[in-house]
Amino acid sequence: xxxxxxxxxxxxxxxxxxxxxxxxxxxxxxxxxxxxxxxxxxxxxxxxxxxxxxxxxxxxxxxxxxxxxxxxxxxxxxxxxxxxxxxxxxxxxxxxxxxxxxxxxxxxxxxxxxxxxxxxxxxxxxxxxxxxxxxxxxxxxxxxxxxxxxxxxxxxxxxxxxxxxxxxxxxxxxxxxxxxxxxxxxxxxxxxxxxxxxxxxxxxxxxxxxxxxxxxxxxxxxxxxxxxxxxxxxxxx
Amino acid sequence: xxxxxxxxxxxxxxxxxxxxxxxxxxxxxxxxxxxxxxxxxxxxxxxxxxxxxxxxxxxxxxxxxxxxxxxxxxxxxxxxxxxxxxxxxxxxxxxxxxxxxxxxxxxxxxxxxxxxxxxxxxxxxxxxxxxxxxxxxxxxxxxxxxxxxxxxxxxxxxxxxxxxxxxxxxxxxxxxxxxxxxxxxxxxxxxxxxxxxxxxxxxxxxxxxxxxxxxxxxxxxxxxxxxxxxxxxxxxxxxxxxxxxxxxxxxxxxxxxxxxxxxxxxxxxxxxxxxxxxxxxxxxxxxxxxxxxxxxxxxxxxxxxxxxxxxxxxxxxxxxxxxxxxxxxxxxxxxxxxxxxxxxxxxxxxxxxxxxxxxxxxxxxxxxxxxxxxxxxxxxxxxxxxxxxxxxxxxxxxxxxxxxxxxxxxxxxxxxxxxxxxxxxxxxxxxxxxxxxxxxxxxxxxxxxxxxxxxxxxxxxxxxxxxxxxxxxxxxxxxxxxxxxxxxxxxxxxxxxxxxxxxxxxxxxxxxxxxxxxxxxxxxxxxxxxxxxxxxxxxxxxxxxxxxxxx
Numbered sequence: 177x178x179x180x181x182x183x184x185x186x187x188x189x190x191x192x193x194x195x196x197x198x199x200x201x202x203x204x205x206x207x208x209x210x211x212x213x214x215x216x217x218x219x220x221x222x223x224x225x226x227x228x229x230x231x232x233x234x235x236x237x238x239x240x241x242x243x244x245x246x247x248x249x250x251x252x253x254x255x256x257x258x259x260x261x262x263x264x265x266x267x268x269x270x271x272x273x274x275x276x277x278x279x280x281x282x283x284x285x286x287x288x289x290x291x292x293x294x295x296x297x298x299x300x301x302x303x304x305x306x307x308x309x310x311x312x313x314x315x316x317x318x319x320x321x322x323x324x325x326x327x328x329x330x331x332x333x334x335x336x337x338x339x340x341x342x343x344x345x346x347x348x349x350x351x352x353x354x355x356x357x358x359x360x361x362x363x364x365x366x367x368x369x370x371x372x373x374x375x376x377x378x379x380x381x382x383x384x385x386x387x388x389x390x391x392x393x394x395x396x397x398x399x400x401x402x403x404x405x406x407x408x409x410x411x412x413x
Numbered sequence: 414x415x416x417x418x419x420x421x422x423x424x425x426x427x428x429x430x431x432x433x434x435x436x437x438x439x440x441x442x443x444x445x446x447x448x449x450x451x452x453x454x455x456x457x458x459x460x461x462x463x464x465x466x467x468x469x470x471x472x473x474x475x476x477x478x479x480x481x482x483x484x485x486x487x488x489x490x491x492x493x494x495x496x497x498x499x500x501x502x503x504x505x506x507x508x509x510x511x512x513x514x515x516x517x518x519x520x521x522x523x524x525x526x527x528x529x530x531x532x533x534x535x536x537x538x539x540x541x542x543x544x545x546x547x548x549x550x551x552x553x554x555x556x557x558x559x560x561x562x563x564x565x566x567x568x569x570x571x572x573x574x575x576x577x578x579x580x581x582x583x584x585x586x587x588x589x590x591x592x593x594x595x596x597x598x599x600x601x602x603x604x605x606x607x608x609x610x611x612x613x614x615x616x617x618x619x620x621x622x623x624x625x626x627x628x629x630x631x632x633x634x635x636x637x638x639x640x641x642x643x644x645x646x647x648x649x650x651x652x653x654x655x656x657x658x659x660x661x662x663x664x665x666x667x668x669x670x671x672x673x674x675x676x677x678x679x680x681x682x683x684x685x686x687x688x689x690x691x692x693x694x695x696x697x698x699x700x701x702x703x704x705x706x707x708x709x710x711x712x713x714x715x716x717x718x719x720x721x722x723x724x725x726x727x728x729x730x731x732x733x734x735x736x737x738x739x740x741x742x743x744x745x746x747x748x749x750x751x752x753x754x755x756x757x758x759x760x761x762x763x764x765x766x767x768x769x770x771x772x773x774x775x776x777x778x779x780x781x782x783x784x785x786x787x788x789x790x791x792x793x794x795x796x797x798x799x800x801x802x803x804x805x806x807x808x809x810x811x812x813x814x815x816x817x818x819x820x821x822x823x824x825x826x827x828x829x830x831x832x833x834x835x836x837x838x839x840x841x842x843x844x845x846x847x848x849x850x851x852x853x854x855x856x857x858x859x860x861x862x863x864x865x866x867x868x869x870x871x872x873x874x875x876x877x878x879x880x881x882x883x884x885x886x887x888x889x890x891x892x893x894x895x896x897x898x899x900x901x902x903x904x905x906x907x908x909x910x911x912x913x914x915x916x917x918x919x920x921x922x923x924x925x926x927x928x929x930x931x932x933x934x935x936x937x938x939x940x941x942x943x944x945x946x947x948x949x950x951x952x953x954x955x956x957x958x959x960x961x962x963x964x
Contacts, residue, residue, distance in 0.1 A: 224715075224716075224870070225715075225716035225871075225913060226870045226871045226872070226913065227871070227872055228871055228872055228873055228911045228912070228913065231911055240910055240911060242716055242913075245716045246716075246718075247718075260910075263907075264907050264910060264911050267873075267903065267904065267907040268872050268873060268907065268911065271872055271873065271876035271877055271880060272872055272876065274876070274880070275872075275875075275876040275879075304900055305880045305900065305904070306880065306883055306884075308879070308880075308883075329872075330869065330872075330875070348711075349711065349869065351869070352694065352696075352865075352866075352867065352868050352869045353864055353865055353866065353867035353868065353869045353875055353878070353879070354864060354867070354869070354875055354876065354878075354879040355869070356868075356869030356875065
């Protein structure tokens with residue numbers, strides 16, 4: 177065994193922790209059971225730092241850093257749940273809930289939804305910003321799955337899992353800003369796309385935007401935990 | 414190419430022009446061309462030939478005073494004619510060697526005398542499509558000097574000593590950036606010139622690229638030598654067709670002269686540049702989004718670190734600077750870093766090009782030393798607000814900047830001073846507003862810009878700008894409430910602090926600065942349902958019991 181493992185020591189929420197150089201703050205925090213809320217991050221996928229829920233404060237810096245991509249440094253003092261962060265997280269969740277049509281009562285993912293769970297865990301009691309109520313399409317052209325744009329939060333997990341893990345890259349994003357939408361192929365209906373029907377995108381989708389047609393009511397738990405194992409097995413080969 | 418060869422070209426070009434008694438420079442930048450200055454030039458050439466005058470008619474880049482275009486400058490008399498038409502050609506040609514044409518003459522000594530031209534030193538004096546014109550005005554002296562006499566470290570030291578800071582808006586010290594890229598390990602490094610100028614009302618980079626493209630290229634080559642790069646890209650908006658055409662031409666000429674390619678100046682140094690066109694996304698001016706765009710991906714920013722200096726284009730160390738930054742390099746090398754550092758204010762050195770637009774008499778491009786007061790720029794050089802209106806605010810830094818009121822006019826312009834009062838240097842756009850502008854509506858305009866230009870990747874910017882736009886629209890329509898105003902302030906804080914890139918982080922600035930200096934206008938819209946400037950079309954009738962509210 178070589179002795180060249182570069183170890184960094186830092187403080188996360190008053191816990192003294194050690195980490196390997198190159199680890200992200202999020203990885204280290206989770207190893208030590210310190211909870212940092214995330215939405216676009218998923219173990220096994222590349223990080224994009226887009227949802228901004230995992231922002232943490234670093235002592236001595238006014239800038240907030242996304243824990244999913246910021247790497248640890250020696251002597252860092254990280255705070256993961258200050259009042260400032262909590263307030264921003266709630267505002268971001270409010271913005272998400274008001275952006276499209278998130279009506280839990282009629283959603284297949286009710287009770288299994290990461291957005292819903294985050295709203296609860298972050299103490300979101302009401303939404304102050306005006307609901308935008310956009311009219312968005314539902315794509316049910318696929319024989320097994322349905323895409324409901326109304327529930328999409330543009331976390332791009334589907335895009336990443338399809339490109340990085342499945343290797344098909346049928347998902348992408350069109351448009352920009354508030355008009356961004358996930359699309360299949362070059363904006364063809366999902367059923368006519370080059371989809372391999374593997375269903376990984378459905379399993380990683382945090383909300384009810386992608387769901388299995390055979391599921392009814394709110395009976396749609398998702399199992400995205402297979403990804404790290406899949407990656408591990410591929411590396412082992 | 415050696416120094417002797419360079420001097421030879423310069424000599425012969427100068428000798429060529431010395432044969433003529435007069436040089437007639439016709440501005441053919443985008444502004445003047447839109448007023449058919451090409452026809453003026455043709456007519457002048459014809460008139461000169463017909464009258465047998467010994468004069469040379471030259472196409473040049475921007476002369477700065479775009480409001481008075483098309484402009485014609487007669488040298489060596491230095492007579493400037495404004496609003497020229499092809500019909501004036503006869504008279505101008507006739508006047509050569511005699512009295513100038515009085516009715517066309519533009520006498521704006523005050524406008525030009527207060528300016529210091531470093532970046533624009535050749536604009537309006539050389540033909541942007543002739544490399545020899547540039548060489549005749551000391552062009553490429555700096556590159557030859559760098560390649561033959563200086564080590565990369567010397568170059569970086571000169572740039573650091575000059576105190577030059579990034580002209581794209583952020584104001585990051587250029588020498589420091591170059592040093593970081595030079596130290597980064599990698600066999601392949603890139604230099605990128607950011608010409609994706611997208612701020613409404615800003616056209617500095619366009620004018621530099623149109624008027625003096627070789628200068629930018631020389632700056633890039635020097636940078637490439639200093640950081641050890643062998644490949645460069647110029648990223649220009651496709652909306653600047655003239656700049657792209659002149660740049661293409663400039664690259665071809667530089668290759669022909671052996672100033673681009675392999676073994677430049679008989680040294681092992683090799684550098685080549687390609688042009689990449691932007692497809693109309695404002696966010697691609699952000700460096701990581703620009704890099705993604707060059708790579709052929711969706712133009713979306715990435716979290717930093719890693720900074721492009723360490724891992725940029727295709728994962729290689731990449732130096733990325735603005736057009737104006739590169740345009741400053743050659744004079745710094747020629748005249749030394751201390752010459753540059755002697756100009757400007759304490760922490761902002763040198764000069765800055767500003768694009769003056771809006772309610773101002775002398776619309777156009779000006780270059781002034783840093784630290785000059787806003788009043789001197791707007792009332793002195795700019796000629797003030799026309800038509801008897803009164804000055805209300807100046808918007809600096811485009812959608813990332815802020816609106817400053819009349820009380821701030823004596824502020825010296827520098828990166829830190831502007832940041833302190835809630836505005837920003839930005840790339841150098843300056844939009845002047847008078848009493849006919851409604852500040853709430855202005856804030857809404859910039860928010861609409863940010864909303865439509867947001868890439869949609871991170872939530873605060875994507876949904877936050879849209880929500881802020883909704884709230885601002887409510888104010889403009891007279892349906893806003895004081896609760897909405899509180900919510901707007903909270904949204905500003907979240908979007909500013911949590912957004913992924915500079916676009917989102919600075920998107921609330923126009924709202925925050927108008928709230929800071931013009932809050933009474935917001936209150937007037939909300940409480941009295943009245944737009945003081947009479948811009949907003951508020952349909953709801955004013956309530957009977959008008960409340961007195963002091964902001």
